[in-house]
Amino acid sequence: MLDDLNALFWSSPALQKASRVLVILITGVPIVLLISRITAGILHRRLGQQGGDLLARIVRYAGYLLILIAILEEFGFNLGAVLGAAGIAGVAIGFASQTSLSNLISGLFIVGERPFEKGDIIEVGTFTGTVEEIGLMALTLRTFDNRSVRIPNETLVKTNVVTVTRYPIRRIDLTIGVSYNEAIDRVMKILREAAEDHPAVLDEPEPVIVFNGFGESTLNFMIGAWTTKEDVIRVKNGLPRRIKEAFDREGIEIPFPHRVLTGNRSMEPIPVVVVPDPKPPENGDKP
Amino acid sequence: MAATERWHERTLHDGEWLRADFGNLTLVVLSILEEWRVAALYGDQRQILDGLNMPPDDLPWQRWDRGEKDVKLQFRPTFPDRPVIVRPRSALHLSPRAMANFFVGIPAFIELNAHSEGQYERLNAWPSEPPSNTWHGTPISGTLCYSVKTRARRQFIPEDWQELSIISTIEIANSGAHTLPFERLFFETGHLAVFEHLGRLWSNHARIRTGEKDDSLSGVVFGQKPFGEAANAVELTPPRLGRVRRSMLKEAFSTFLGVSHPHL
Numbered sequence: 426m427l428d429d430l431n432a433l434f435w436s437s438p439a440l441q442k443a444s445r446v447l448v449i450l451i452t453g454v455p456i457v458l459l460i461s462r463i464t465a466g467i468l469h470r471r472l473g474q475q476g477g478d479l480l481a482r483i484v485r486y487a488g489y490l491l492i493l494i495a496i497l498e499e500f501g502f503n504l505g506a507v508l509g510a511a512g513i514a515g516v517a518i519g520f521a522s523q524t525s526l527s528n529l530i531s532g533l534f535i536v537g538e539r540p541f542e543k544g545d546i547i548e549v550g551t552f553t554g555t556v557e558e559i560g561l562m563a564l565t566l567r568t569f570d571n572r573s574v575r576i577p578n579e580t581l582v583k584t585n586v587v588t589v590t591r592y593p594i595r596r597i598d599l600t601i602g603v604s605y606n607e608a609i610d611r612v613m614k615i616l617r618e619a620a621e622d623h624p625a626v627l628d629e630p631e632p633v634i635v636f637n638g639f640g641e642s643t644l645n646f647m648i649g650a651w652t653t654k655e656d657v658i659r660v661k662n663g664l665p666r667r668i669k670e671a672f673d674r675e676g677i678e679i680p681f682p683h684r685v686l687t688g689n690r691s692m693e694p695i696p697v698v699v700v701p702d703p704k705p706p707e708n709g710d711k712p
Numbered sequence: 713m714a715a716t717e718r719w720h721e722r723t724l725h726d727g728e729w730l731r732a733d734f735g736n737l738t739l740v741v742l743s744i745l746e747e748w749r750v751a752a753l754y755g756d757q758r759q760i761l762d763g764l765n766m767p768p769d770d771l772p773w774q775r776w777d778r779g780e781k782d783v784k785l786q787f788r789p790t791f792p793d794r795p796v797i798v799r800p801r802s803a804l805h806l807s808p809r810a811m812a813n814f815f816v817g818i819p820a821f822i823e824l825n826a827h828s829e830g831q832y833e834r835l836n837a838w839p840s841e842p843p844s845n846t847w848h849g850t851p852i853s854g855t856l857c858y859s860v861k862t863r864a865r866r867q868f869i870p871e872d873w874q875e876l877s878i879i880s881t882i883e884i885a886n887s888g889a890h891t892l893p894f895e896r897l898f899f900e901t902g903h904l905a906v907f908e909h910l911g912r913l914w915s916n917h918a919r920i921r922t923g924e925k926d927d928s929l930s931g932v933v934f935g936q937k938p939f940g941e942a943a944n945a946v947e948l949t950p951p952r953l954g955r956v957r958r959s960m961l962k963e964a965f966s967t968f969l970g971v972s973h974p975h976l
Contacts (some may be wrong), residue, residue: 459776484745592852620843628846628859629797 442499449495457488474561476536483563484526512673526581528562529576535559541588548587550578589654594627596651597660604678609636609644614647615618619667625670626658626664642680715908715946716724721786726927728799729767732787733758733820733842740767741785742822746774748785748826752838775920776810782827788949789820789913790837791878791901792814792858797846798882799911800899801863806892808923813939818880818901819843820913823949839874848898857898868940878906879958880915881939889921900932902953907938914938932959 431497432439465481472480478598494504499572510665519526536559547566556569564581566574603612613634633649648668652660672679724730729742737916738758742749751771753760753803762769798816806812846859862873864882873879882899886892897920917935934957937943 593854593856594847594851624842625845628844630847630851653847669828 446499453492462673463484472536473542479536528578531582532561546589564690594651595654596649598649601646604680607677615671618649619671623664625652625659723783725783735874737840748778749773755901779829785826789906790823791948794823795857795900797857797859798864798899803895806886808889815868815881816864816880817877820876820878837952859901878913878915881917883919885921886923887921903934903951903956905947905951907951908946909942914945940964
């Protein structure tokens with residue numbers, strides 16, 4: 426029985442090819458996966474989680490391509506001839522895939538440069554959101570109103586990208602105008618106290634209070650309070666409220682422009698109606 | 713010497729509640745429906761409890777599940793969960809080979825441990841005084857710390873510190889060749905235990921030696937007991953990060969660097 430199978434195997438070229446293909450698959454796929462995993466492990470430390478994953482994926486795809494070529498060659502495909510025949514088509518495809526290639530190369534630059542990581546909050550053009558995935562072709566951003574935005578990598582390389590959460594602490598700047606009747610030193614003191622009293626404002630670096638000059642109808646101040654990136658919203662919401670409360674308590678006026686809206690008729694002259702005196706009664710007539 | 717009553721184990725049966733005051737902090741604990749419910753109140757918020765037989769439902773409750781037979785709980789003073797920044801009353805310049813001892817009052821956190829299925833579990837810890845955050849490092853990297861409002865002193869003056877402040881003694885020695893300006897100190901409290909002596913909280917003594925080889929590195933040696941007459945204090949809480957004899961602090965005395973001022 427075994428001898429029969431052995432004879433059948435060695436007499437059938439198709440079976441031999443099939444077994445070679447099987448060996449290529451059984452050995453090739455695990456080797457590719459292993460190399461991809463090792464690549465990811467090495468690159469995670471240098472390029473971060475997302476960058477390591479991306480390059481590991483490229484290695485994996487390249488490995489699969491090599492396996493495919495090896496299998497095709499087993500079935501007699503002459504890859505050189507195929508590629509030569511496909512030369513003209515290749516040029517056409519190359520032109521057509523120019524954008525894709527550009528995105529791919531841009532993706533590699535982003536991974537190498539690491540301007541942001543998965544989970545960072547970034548601003549790109551009119552979009553602000555959390556980086557969900559840095560892909561081969563595009564970045565996926567989840568906006569705060571829970572929309573998914575796909576931004577091509579080429580766009581990220583060409584445009585200004587603000588990484589909001591890059592550094593652990595941030596300064597929140599507010600501009601405030603007060604009445605000309607107020608003493609500048611007193612206003613600065615109240616602003617400082619309002620910042621220092623906020624639990625999420627850091628003692629160090631100290632809040633920055635700057636007198637920004639004389640406005641049209643206000644004395645202008647800038648207050649810059651430092652906080653951790655996790656507490657930014659808390660300070661943005663809480664600090665103006667505390668400043669307003671402190672100003673109200675201390676009787677400091679925040680002037681605002683007054684505007685009087687009038688309709689067209691009210692701008693016309695006030696109509697004056699001359700009413701004739703009632704006719705005096707004639708002599709002899711009795712009322 | 714035994715710990716004062718506020719740190720003793722307490723028993724709270726189902727449907728019972730207790731109020732525990734720790735300086736500016738009041739913790740309300742209610743045992744009900746196989747739950748520990750705890751509310752932390754500060755300052756004037758505590759007036760809501762006056763004259764009540766049961767705490768109101770609208771307190772800011774935090775809840776933990778417990779077993780049917782779990783009735784034991786215990787409060788413990790602990791150090792803050794972050795490093796602290798300590799400042800002397802005014803900058804002190806330490807000459808080469810000089811040393812100075814400072815007393816620092818660090819507001820304690822109050823940790824609540826309660827039985828869960830017969831075993832003590834840490835539920836949470838609340839600051840006895842709402843702490844103030846500060847940053848040790850540059851705007852690019854650093855460590856979030858708490859800022860100690862009271863200044864470090866050369867003498868122990870009990871009235872200077874609040875009831876629930878942990879009095880830590882720090883000896884600073886300048887082993888370098890240059891004068892050390894001591895304006896602020898980054899102090900990691902994870903290796904300090906909390907003790908009680910005559911109703912006050914103390915930590916074990918710490919010695920910081922700086923400038924021996926590298927100005928940016930300071931060696932810290934932790935004593936086993938508090939300083940001076942508090943040496944026979946009773947230990948209430950072991951160190952959060954374990955007991956060690958030596959540790960290192962990086963940039964312990966550096967002031968904040970790298971802040972750019974706004975454009976005018």
